[in-house]
Amino acid sequence: MPIGENAQYKSIVHEGVVVTATQTPEDVVFLQELIRKERPAVIVELGTFMGGLTLALHEAAPEARLYTCDRLVATEGEYVTTHPHGSHHYRRDWYGSSVVFCRADVLSETMAPELAEAFALPGRKLVLCDNGHKPTELRMYAPRLRRGDIIGVHDWPDEINAAAVEGSLDNYEPFLWDLCEEVGPGLLWRFWKAIAPCNILRTT
Numbered sequence: 001m002p003i004g005e006n007a008q009y010k011s012i013v014h015e016g017v018v019v020t021a022t023q024t025p026e027d028v029v030f031l032q033e034l035i036r037k038e039r040p041a042v043i044v045e046l047g048t049f050m051g052g053l054t055l056a057l058h059e060a061a062p063e064a065r066l067y068t069c070d071r072l073v074a075t076e077g078e079y080v081t082t083h084p085h086g087s088h089h090y091r092r093d094w095y096g097s098s099v100v101f102c103r104a105d106v107l108s109e110t111m112a113p114e115l116a117e118a119f120a121l122p123g124r125k126l127v128l129c130d131n132g133h134k135p136t137e138l139r140m141y142a143p144r145l146r147r148g149d150i151i152g153v154h155d156w157p158d159e160i161n162a163a164a165v166e167g168s169l170d171n172y173e174p175f176l177w178d179l180c181e182e183v184g185p186g187l188l189w190r191f192w193k194a195i196a197p198c199n200i201l202r203t204t
C-alpha cells in the first residue's frame with residue numbers, strides 16, 4: 001500500500017486515488033502491527049471519515065469482520081461518499097465483503113443494527129474510538145466488550161486524557177503503553193485490554 005505523508009495525516013494511494021487517513025505516520029503502522037499480532041476476529045472503527053484508515057485496517061486483517069461507522073457516510077453505490085469536509089472519496093469495491101459500512105450516530109442511545117451485530121459476534125474484538133467525542137465513545141462501548149478484547153482511543157492526550165477516561169475502564173488494564181511511549185509523541189493511539197467481563201455482559 002503506497003503511503004504519502006504530510007505533517008499530520010497519512011495519504012494512502014489506492015488505485016491511483018489519494019485516500020486520506022487522519023492518522024499520524026506512526027499511527028497506521030502501529031495499528032497494523034497490533035492487528036497482525038493480536039488477530040482480532042472483529043474490528044469496529046468508530047469514525048470512517050474518508051475511509052483511509054479503513055483501508056489500512058482491512059489490509060492488516062482481510063479476514064476479520066470490519067465494521068466502520070460514521071454519520072456522514074453513504075453506504076451504497078460504487079463511490080461510497082464524498083465527505084463534506086473534503087474532496088477525497090473512496091469506493092466500496094476497494095474493500096472486501098468482510099467490511100461493513102454503517103451510517104449512524106454512534107453517540108445515539110439506540111445502537112445501529114450493524115453495530116449491534118458487530119458486538120454480538122463471537123471472537124476477539126478491537127474497537128477503535130476515533131469519532132466525535134472519544135470519552136463518550138469509550139464510556140458507551142467499553143462495557144460491551146469481553147475479557148481479552150481491546151479498545152483504543154485516538155488523539156491522546158489532546159482529545160482524551162487520563163482524567164477523561166476515569167470511571168470508564170474498571171475492567172481493563174492499559175495495553176502496550178510502554179511501546180506507545182517508546183514510539184513517541186507521534187503515536188496518538190492508546191489501548192486497554194479487558195481483563196474481566198465488562199458491565200453490560202455481566203448484568204445481562
Ligand SMILES: C[S@@+](CC[C@H](N)C(=O)[O-])C[C@H]1O[C@@H](n2cnc3c(N)ncnc32)[C@H](O)[C@@H]1O
Nearest residue numbers: 021022047048049053070071105106130131132
Ligand atoms: C477523525 S474522523 C475519523 C477518522 C478516520 N478514522 C481516519 O483515520 O481517517 C471523525 C469522524 O467522525 C464522524 N462523527 C463525528 N461525530 C459522530 C457521531 N456522533 N456519530 C457518527 N460519526 C460521527 C465525523 O463525521 C468524522 O468523519
